[in-house]
Amino acid sequence: KNEVEQSPQNLTAQEGEFITINCSYSVGISALHWLQQHPGGGIVSLFMLSSGKKKHGRLIATINIQEKHSSLHITASHPRDSAVYICAVWRHGNKLVFGAGTILRVKS
Amino acid sequence: NAGVTQTPKFQVLKTGQSMTLQCAQDMNHEYMSWYRQDPGMGLRLIHYSVGAGITDQGEVPNGYNVSRSTTEDFPLRLLSAAPSQTSVYFCASSYSPGYSGNTIYFGEGSWLTVV
Numbered sequence: 001k002n003e004v005e006q007s008p009q010n011l012t013a014q015e016g017e018f019i020t021i022n023c024s025y026s027v028g029i030s031a032l033h034w035l036q037q038h039p040g041g042g043i044v045s046l047f048m049l050s051s052g053k054k055k056h057g058r059l060i061a062t063i064n065i066q067e068k069h070s071s072l073h074i075t076a077s078h079p080r081d082s083a084v085y086i087c088a089v090w091r092h093g094n095k096l097v098f099g100a101g102t103i104l105r106v107k108s
Numbered sequence: 109n110a111g112v113t114q115t116p117k118f119q120v121l122k123t124g125q126s127m128t129l130q131c132a133q134d135m136n137h138e139y140m141s142w143y144r145q146d147p148g149m150g151l152r153l154i155h156y157s158v159g160a161g162i163t164d165q166g167e168v169p170n171g172y173n174v175s176r177s178t179t180e181d182f183p184l185r186l187l188s189a190a191p192s193q194t195s196v197y198f199c200a201s202s203y204s205p206g207y208s209g210n211t212i213y214f215g216e217g218s219w220l221t222v223v
Contacts, residue, residue, distance in 0.1 A: 033212060041217035043198060048211050086151070094139065094158055094205045095166060096212070098151040 003027050006087050006099035013106050019074040021102045023087030026068065034061050034072045035086040037101070043086070046072070077106045110134050114199050114215030121189040121222045129184040129218050131199030137213075139205040140182035144168065144195040145217075151198065157182055158205070189222045196220070 004025045013019050023032070031050040037043045047054050047061040049070075054061050058077075063070040074081055087099040115130045133140065141156035143166075153166030157176040171193060173185040182201075186193060199215040 041196065041198075041219075043200075043214040043217075045211045045213070088151070090205060094156060094164075095153055096141065096143075096200075096205070097153070097167075098143075100148070100150040 002100070003091075003097050004087055004089055004099040006085075006102050008102060009100065010103045011105070013077050013104070015078060015106055015108045017077050017106075019077050019081075019104065019106075021072045021085050021087075021104070023070045023072070023099055024068060025070075025087075025089050025097075027089070027091055027097070029089040030092055031090045032063055032070050033086075033088040033090075033096075034070070035088055037084040037086060039083075046085075074104075079106045079108050082106050112199055112201050112213050112215040114197075114218050116218060117216065118219045119221070121186070121220065123189060123191060123222060125189050127186050127189065129186075129197055129199070129220075131182045131184065131215060132180050133182075133201040133213070134180065135201065135203070135213065136179060137201035137203050138179070139202040140176065141166070141200050142172070142174065142182070142184045143198045143200065144193075145198060146195050154184065154197075186220075191222045194220060194222045 007022045034047045049063050058075045060073040082105050084101045086101045112133045138159050142154040143151045145151045152168050155174040157163045197218045202212040203210045
């Protein structure tokens with residue numbers, strides 16, 4: 001079993017819809033990243049969090065350390081949000097472990 | 109700031125050849141790391157470094173070598189390329205790994221094909 005599990009693997013939404021991507025992990029961590037990867041490669045960290053909730057524009061990330069679960073929400077989705085979203089956790093010991101990613105497509 | 113710079117962006121190698129992927133950062137980050145990304149596998153850690161002169165193995169280190177002689181540079185060497193090393197490689201850096209508030213920065217990726 002992978003240490004970091006994401007769901008769903010694929011997600012298609014209509015423009016304007018509220019989107020949720022989930023991440024569950026099975027190891028002790030010091031922090032968690034939500035990453036975005038557009039076609040062609042580039043990876044950008046959207047959020048890094050170790051507790052609670054963070055918001056940036058239309059993006060919201062939450063984490064529940066006790067339940068070992070995090071969610072990424074996108075409000076009022078737009079076609080430019082189409083990308084791969086990756087959950088990654090910092091295991092104790094300086095190692096970053098990644099989920100397989102969620103492929104999001106937002107249709108206009 | 110240039111951020112994290114990786115070269116080359118594309119490379120085709122023959123089986124058995126050796127090559128070095130270069131990675132440099134100008135943010136004075138202590139932590140640098142190399143990952144490979146394969147379809148259906150996600151990103152996996154190859155090697156990482158927490159400072160000049162200190163390196164350690166990740167999840168998939170076999171066939172790769174690293175060194176960290178300066179804070180800025182962290183090259184990844186393929187000793188004898190194999191088709192199984194065909195992948196996209198990413199270098200990343202962070203000031204202090206896993207510490208909330210210190211984000212991680214990725215290079216643009218290097219597409220490597222071994223024939």
